[in-house]
Amino acid sequence: MLQIAHIQAHKEEVIEALQKRHFSKATELVENAISIDNERKTTQSSLNELQAGANEVAKSIGVLMRQGKKEEANQAKEKAAQNKQTIKNLEDKLKELESDLTNCLYEIPNTPYKDVVAGKGADDNQILEEWGAIPTLADDAMPHWELIKKYDIIDFELGVKITGAGFPVYKGKGARLQRALINYFLDEAIAAGYNEVQPPILINEASGYGTGQLPDKEGQMYEATADNLFLIPTAEVPITNLYRDEIVKESDFPIKMTGHTPCFRREAGSWGADVRGLNRLHQFDKVELVAIEHPEKSYQRLENMLSHVKGLLEALELPYRVLRLCGGDMGFTAAMTYDLEVYSAAQGRWLEVSSVSNFETYQSNRLQLRYQSQDTSDKKKHLAHTLNGSALALPRIVATILENNQTKDGIKIPKVLQDYCRFEQID
RNA sequence: AGAGAAAUGGCAGAGUGGUCGAAUGCACUGGUCUUGAAAACCAGCGUACCGUGAGGUACCGGGGGUUCGAAUCCCUCUUUCUCUGCCA
Numbered sequence A: 001m002l003q004i005a006h007i008q009a010h011k012e013e014v015i016e017a018l019q020k021r022h023f024s025k026a027t028e029l030v031e032n033a034i035s036i037d038n039e040r041k042t043t044q045s046s047l048n049e050l051q052a053g054a055n056e057v058a059k060s061i062g063v064l065m066r067q068g069k070k071e072e073a074n075q076a077k078e079k080a081a082q083n084k085q086t087i088k089n090l091e092d093k094l095k096e097l098e099s100d101l102t103n104c105l106y107e108i109p110n111t112p113y114k115d116v117v118a119g120k121g122a123d124d125n126q127i128l129e130e131w132g133a134i135p136t137l138a139d140d141a142m143p144h145w146e147l148i149k150k151y152d153i154i155d156f157e158l159g160v161k162i163t164g165a166g167f168p169v170y171k172g173k174g175a176r177l178q179r180a181l182i183n184y185f186l187d188e189a190i191a192a193g194y195n196e197v198q199p200p201i202l203i204n205e206a207s208g209y210g211t212g213q214l215p216d217k218e219g220q221m222y223e224a225t226a227d228n229l230f231l232i233p234t235a236e237v238p239i240t241n242l243y244r245d246e247i248v249k250e251s252d253f254p255i256k257m258t259g260h261t262p263c264f265r266r267e268a269g270s271w272g273a274d275v276r277g278l279n280r281l282h283q284f285d286k287v288e289l290v291a292i293e294h295p296e297k298s299y300q301r302l303e304n305m306l307s308h309v310k311g312l313l314e315a316l317e318l319p320y321r322v323l324r325l326c327g328g329d330m331g332f333t334a335a336m337t338y339d340l341e342v343y344s345a346a347q348g349r350w351l352e353v354s355s356v357s358n359f360e361t362y363q364s365n366r367l368q369l370r371y372q373s374q375d376t377s378d379k380k381k382h383l384a385h386t387l388n389g390s391a392l393a394l395p396r397i398v399a400t401i402l403e404n405n406q407t408k409d410g411i412k413i414p415k416v417l418q419d420y421c422r423f424e425q426i427d
Numbered sequence B: 001a002g003a004g005a006a007a008u009g010g011c012a013g014a015g016u017g018g019u020c021g022a023a024u025g026c027a028c029u030g031g032u033c034u035u036g037a038a039a040a041c042c043a044g045c046g047u048a049c050c051g052u053g054a055g056g057u058a059c060c061g062g063g064g065g066u067u068c069g070a071a072u073c074c075c076u077c078u079u080u081c082u083c084u085g086c087c088a
Helices: A004-009 A009-018 A026-067 A068-104 A144-149 A156-162 A175-191 A205-211 A234-243 A295-315 A364-367 A394-404 A416-422
Strands: A126-129 A227-232 A247-249 A253-264 A283-293 A320-324 A337-344 A349-360 A371-373 A381-384 A385-393
Touching: A004 A009, A004 A026, A009 A026, A026 A068, A026 A126, A126 A295, A144 A394, A175 A253, A175 A283, A175 A295, A175 A385, A175 A416, A205 A234, A205 A364, A234 A247, A234 A253, A234 A283, A234 A364, A283 A295, A283 A394, A295 A320, A295 A337, A295 A349, A295 A385, A337 A394, A349 A364, A349 A394, A364 A385, A385 A394
Parallel strands: A247 A371
Antiparallel strands: A126 A320, A253 A283, A283 A385, A320 A337, A337 A349, A349 A385, A371 A381
């Protein structure tokens, strides 16, 4: 969430930035947050004053008791008891205001970075670059949902039997290709200086709040209700939360982590004609990059992460394009997001395979993830910036490899994967 | 899963109703001394919020309660440790 002090100091700027998202409640919510905060301040002031008085009386009673002045002590007691209820009421009011403020702030999305253009949705995204030639396929080329049947490598019907729609079973070379991709992506991340972690794939509520999945987006997550845990929608959640409530040293930056996890998404209501096959699943695998960075270097870090992902796609020889999302298409918590899409030749469409974002302090403010400046005269703890990016999500990469590399003899495996797969084609 | 014990500042560790935001040691920062370092000595050293400021308030695992007053008493939750059980 945004910092209330920042909103107070830069109200117009915040409202203006939020307009880029076409966020209609911007002015209303910002005004509301400010007025709650102002009331909070005055409430705390008067509460503190009363508490100071009460503390003084309580102390004096202690002194009087020790001096044996019982009567005076009892008089003071009565006096103190009078203010008790007032203090209690003010305390309750303060708590309520604080929680109102937090709830209000939860509803305000992150303010887009200066480079982000205004826009309502996907059509307004900026296409920054395109790489690679679009392959021309034979006339009888098949979309991946037919190829997986032809070669018997991914089975949706079996998944339906075991679990339900959107939970495919990978078999034989399909399973091995998955494993190869995971290992390849992890090795590349490690080579780029990311520290591999294997986090839990169930998270508690606090973690959900930390990275912004909660409140409001619980409908997107599978929930283990008996234990009040959630299946992760992305490794971003457990990995970023490793640093919840931590104070790091400035010299620790950048903190770079990577991890492979399955991801679980309910995707309620988002099924339609163009989500056949591997295009949208309830469970899929992803290798994620997470970075925690100094505020002054976070955009540099974002570029660095973007070029890492581009390098992967180039090594896999998949034509891609880079989009900078417009305000309206960005996730709630992001300040700037690059999407990478690969061209799926048999479907004739671009498929999003990675999303790389800078959250600035939006997540770290909830996480209370701060750093201590190296400058010893600066005693204050400062919020760090958090970033993450997929590198990469598997299913659409698999779909595109299958479609783009199909030949009459079989599906050619990209060179970089051959050692990982230990086979060169699927036939 | 059952029984017991525990949770205090960066760490260790005192404190069982009142000058306790919290002894002491270590660590850390600054200084004295030294050619330099070590040692010794002196001083400082938690976080957040409110206040222009002086200053105030809250925080001793989380939440609630008793009391004029709670680190200290009560309830509850969480976590850790020990023993027993179970298990890859």
